[in-house]
Amino acid sequence: MNTKESYQLGGQSLLLGDSLKLLPEINEKFDACITDPPYNISGYDNKKTIGWLKSSPYWKEKKGFNKIDAEWDKFSDVEYLSFTEKWLELVCDKIKPNGNILIFGTYHNIYKMGYLLEQMGKKIMNSIVWYKRNAFPNITNRMLCESTEHIVWAVNNDKKKATNWTFNYNLLKELNGGKQMRNVWDIPMTPTSERKMGKHPSQKSMEVIKRLVLGFTNEGDHILDPFMGSGTVPLVCLNEGRKTLCIEKEKEYFDLTKRRLIEEKRNTKMGDYE
Numbered sequence: 001m002n003t004k005e006s007y008q009l010g011g012q013s014l015l016l017g018d019s020l021k022l023l024p025e026i027n028e029k030f031d032a033c034i035t036d037p038p039y040n041i042s043g044y045d046n047k048k049t050i051g052w053l054k055s056s057p058y059w060k061e062k063k064g065f066n067k068i069d070a071e072w073d074k075f076s077d078v079e080y081l082s083f084t085e086k087w088l089e090l091v092c093d094k095i096k097p098n099g100n101i102l103i104f105g106t107y108h109n110i111y112k113m114g115y116l117l118e119q120m121g122k123k124i125m126n127s128i129v130w131y132k133r134n135a136f137p138n139i140t141n142r143m144l145c146e147s148t149e150h151i152v153w154a155v156n157n158d159k160k161k162a163t164n165w166t167f168n169y170n171l172l173k174e175l176n177g178g179k180q181m182r183n184v185w186d187i188p189m190t191p192t193s194e195r196k197m198g199k200h201p202s203q204k205s206m207e208v209i210k211r212l213v214l215g216f217t218n219e220g221d222h223i224l225d226p227f228m229g230s231g232t233v234p235l236v237c238l239n240e241g242r243k244t245l246c247i248e249k250e251k252e253y254f255d256l257t258k259r260r261l262i263e264e265k266r267n268t269k270m271g272d273y274e
Helices: 019-025 051-055 058-062 077-094 110-119 169-175 206-216 232-240 251-267
Strands: 005-009 012-016 030-035 095-105 123-131 148-155 184-186 222-225 243-248
Touching (some): 005 251, 012 232, 019 077, 019 243, 030 077, 095 110, 110 148, 206 232, 222 232, 232 243, 232 251, 243 251
Parallel strands (some): 012 243, 030 095, 222 243
Antiparallel strands (some): 005 012
């Protein structure tokens, strides 16, 4: 397999490499996909430099402003659309019929992904809105404060054939204090305690991932995450009795995930760890 490195712990398999190259080499079919792809916040055509951020260290040094600006997140508009279409096609090929596909995004990319999934004939079930009440304020005073991320929930089948997808209604209702779970999730941004092993600029809260794992997969399921990042998906699955195969292109975040998994297994006393 065209991978630079691999690692396994507690049913969680990690691969270091490019998803577009590795996914075609994987023969297994997965029960679901939960993933957080690049949003292309760092790239896109005619992107302007943020003058106040470049000229003043105040927002970075004093306020901890951490705008995503990374090579792995930089595409032209045409490149990004092509990249998104390619990985969506590869993921849909690896997910079992009627398996859930849950994808994070913001206004930068969520509409493109929804459009492409529709073009591919997939059944879109819901859009989940993650409301981050403690999101960083908008300091330009020229637009609304961006306080949400979105999750597209699609089923890997067409609208007429889709059936028997996993949705653990009662469990989600229990998590929501006995009330029907709605599609707006009021969950704070990723806390500092979840970043102690290292940081990722788009790291997801364990609470958000836990709802997705418990609500849309079953115990023993095998979940695919082609954009692992800091490894929150395999970390939650380690605790919730699911297996994963996760791919990450950046060595820094691959190593961060390994550290987080080892620490989690040690703290929860799950037995010997590798």
